[in-house]
Amino acid sequence: xSRTADDVKTVHLTAEVYGYLVAxxxxxxxxxxxxxxxxxxxxxxxxxxxxxxxxxxxxLLGKTVGARRIVEVGTFTGYSTLALAEGLAAGGRVLxxxxxxxxxxxxxxxxxxxxxxxxxxxxxxxxxETLRALPxxxxxxxxxxxxxxxxxxxxxxxxxxxxRPGGLILADNVLYGGEAVHATAxxxxxxxxxxxxxxxxxxxxxxxxxxxxxxxxxARKREAGGVLGAxxxxxxxxxxNRTPRSPS
Numbered sequence: 001x002s003r004t005a006d007d008v009k010t011v012h013l014t015a016e017v018y019g020y021l022v023a024x025x026x027x028x029x030x031x032x033x034x035x036x037x038x039x040x041x042x043x044x045x046x047x048x049x050x051x052x053x054x055x056x057x058x059x060l061l062g063k064t065v066g067a068r069r070i071v072e073v074g075t076f077t078g079y080s081t082l083a084l085a086e087g088l089a090a091g092g093r094v095l096x097x098x099x100x101x102x103x104x105x106x107x108x109x110x111x112x113x114x115x116x117x118x119x120x121x122x123x124x125x126x127x128x129e130t131l132r133a134l135p136x137x138x139x140x141x142x143x144x145x146x147x148x149x150x151x152x153x154x155x156x157x158x159x160x161x162x163x164r165p166g167g168l169i170l171a172d173n174v175l176y177g178g179e180a181v182h183a184t185a186x187x188x189x190x191x192x193x194x195x196x197x198x199x200x201x202x203x204x205x206x207x208x209x210x211x212x213x214x215x216x217x218x219a220r221k222r223e224a225g226g227v228l229g230a231x232x233x234x235x236x237x238x239x240x241n242r243t244p245r246s247p248s
Contacts, residue, residue: 025056032082035110039077045103048076050146050172054213055083058144058170062087065168067141071134072096073127073155074147074172078107084144085116094120095134097127097147127151131158138164138221146172149188152195160204165223169205171195175215 011017028036032052039046050058058080062070066089075081075098084094098104104122111117123130127147140163145155152171163169174180174196179189199207199217207219 059087068092
C-alpha cells in the first residue's frame with residue numbers, strides 16, 4: 001500500500017523524538033519545576049497535570065490573542081492555570097474552576113511563588129454552577145477545558161455563547177489514550193467521543209484536533225458579520241454580575 005503525504009508527514013513520537021521536541025520549548029521556570037516535582041509526589045493523580053510543552057502552548061496562545069479574560073475548567077495543582085496567567089494581557093484575569101481544596105492548595109502556593117496569584121480567581125464549586133453564574137455577554141477571550149470528561153459538552157455549551165467572536169476554546173484529552181477512536185468506546189472514552197462529534201457539528205466554531213499530549217482540540221468562534229471580536233476590556237472584573245464565592 002502506498003503512503004500518502006499525510007502518512008509521511010506524521011512522525012512517530014519515540015522517547016528520543018519526544019525529548020527533542022520538549023527541548024525546543026522554553027524550559028520550565030524554577031517555580032514550574034517545583035510544581036512538577038510536588039505534583040509527582042501525589043502518585044497516580046499526577047498524570048492529570050498537563051505536560052510542560054502544552055503549558056508553553058497555552059501561554060503563547062494567550063499572548064497571541066491578547067487575552068484579558070480566560071476561563072479554565074479543571075485546576076488540579078495549577079500548572080495549566082499558571083501557564084494561562086503568564087499569557088494574560090495587562091489587567092487580565094483567569095477564572096479557574098475546581099472542587100478540590102487539597103489539590104488547589106498546592107496550586108495556590110505555586111501561583112504565589114510565581115507572582116501571578118493576583119491575576120487568578122479560583123472558584124471551589126461544581127463548575128457548571130460557576131459558569132452559569134457568569135454574565136451572558138460574549139467577552140471571554142480564551143477557554144481551557146480539562147476536567148471530568150462527561151461534563152465537557154455541558155461546559156462547552158455554557159462557554160461558547162460567552163466566548164467573543166474570534167475567541168478560542170481548547171479541550172484536553174480528546175483522544176483519551178486512543179480509546180475515543182473506537183465506536184465501542186465506553187465510560188469516559190465514550191463521553192469524549194460524543195463530545196468530539198458535538199464539536200465537529202457545532203457551526204458556531206471552526207476547529208482542529210492537534211496531536212499534543214493526549215489530544216487537544218483548538219476551536220475558534222466564528223465572527224458575527226465578518227467583524228473580528230476585540231479582546232475583553234482591561235481590568236474587567238469577573239465578579240461584576242455574579243455572586244462571589246469564598247475560595248476557602
